[in-house]
Amino acid sequence: MSDVGEPVPCAEEMRSAAAAFVQRVTVRNRLPLDYSVASLRIVDFLVDGLRKNGVEEAKVREALFGLGAYVGEVLVRRAGATWIDFEAAQRSYFGEPAGVRMPDGRVWNPLGKIRNCFAVGSSQESLRTFYLTLHGRARRRSVA
Numbered sequence: 001m002s003d004v005g006e007p008v009p010c011a012e013e014m015r016s017a018a019a020a021f022v023q024r025v026t027v028r029n030r031l032p033l034d035y036s037v038a039s040l041r042i043v044d045f046l047v048d049g050l051r052k053n054g055v056e057e058a059k060v061r062e063a064l065f066g067l068g069a070y071v072g073e074v075l076v077r078r079a080g081a082t083w084i085d086f087e088a089a090q091r092s093y094f095g096e097p098a099g100v101r102m103p104d105g106r107v108w109n110p111l112g113k114i115r116n117c118f119a120v121g122s123s124q125e126s127l128r129t130f131y132l133t134l135h136g137r138a139r140r141r142s143v144a
Helices: 011-029 037-053 055-080 089-096 111-119 129-136
Strands: 080-085 098-101
Touching: 011 055, 011 080, 037 055, 037 129, 055 089, 055 129, 080 089, 080 111, 089 098, 098 111, 111 129
Parallel strands: none
Antiparallel strands: 080 098
């Protein structure tokens, strides 16, 4: 994710990274990024727009990071996830410093999901579908 010398964001910084991204994007473009599930369709559209312009990922890295932080924050606000710092093995596997843990204990990588969406397009890697796949699964509690 990061180049040498670039600061590596941690879980506690992701909420503010998402908020800063939303503020920048909504002021300029009046996009309704309101942390709703429906707004993930807008994120799909934005990623596809970046992709269709043929720009290299390195040139839109900051925008992709902001979009990933936003998607993670939607999971936090709407699905009960929490931001976590990845352990060394997870960082190596995901290629990102932070992700989210769902209420059922599963760990997901919204920053990487954005990169995948950028690489192949939202028709194959829809962020709204990603949310719907993850949402609603709660850890079963044993009755003693």
